[in-house]
Amino acid sequence: MRSLGLILFSLLVFTVSCDEKEPQAPDYLITEEKMVEIMVDMHLVETAHNLKLLPPDTTGMVYNETFERVYVTHEITKADFDSSLFYYSTQTEQMNVIYDKILEQLYELESEVNAHHSDQ
Numbered sequence: 001m002r003s004l005g006l007i008l009f010s011l012l013v014f015t016v017s018c019d020e021k022e023p024q025a026p027d028y029l030i031t032e033e034k035m036v037e038i039m040v041d042m043h044l045v046e047t048a049h050n051l052k053l054l055p056p057d058t059t060g061m062v063y064n065e066t067f068e069r070v071y072v073t074h075e076i077t078k079a080d081f082d083s084s085l086f087y088y089s090t091q092t093e094q095m096n097v098i099y100d101k102i103l104e105q106l107y108e109l110e111s112e113v114n115a116h117h118s119d120q
Contacts, residue, residue, distance in 0.1 A: 030076060030084040032094065036101040038081060041070045043106060 030038070045066045048054050054062050071078055088095045 026083070026087060028080060028083055029087055030080060032098055032101075034074065035084060035088065035098055036105065038070060038074050038076070039098070039102050040105045040109075041073070042067065043102065044109075045070060
């Protein structure tokens with residue numbers, strides 16, 4: 001009788017573990033559209049830093065403050081962003097869609113800048 005209970009318990013655990021459900025989006029999740037906006041801004045900050053367009057900053061204070069302004073502008077916290085980014089990084093399809101939109105917006109911005117410079 002004891003081994004029958006063990007077998008039934010094992011079967012139950014196996015059945016539950018094999019149930020492939022789509023993970024439900026957490027309540028704190030930033031929408032895809034807003035993630036795109038935030039990440040475009042973050043890529044622009046990163047580019048400005050890499051091109052040395054931000055003031056010289058040996059401690060990284062200006063760099064970090066600039067990222068903090070991105071969070072404030074979008075009315076989120078770093079924790080909100082990090083949690084949402086972690087979630088999306090586990091959802092490959094959604095993350096691919098987000099990055100496609102980010103690249104599209106960055107290319108549009110680049111085209112605008114290039115068009116502005118060619119007009120001058």
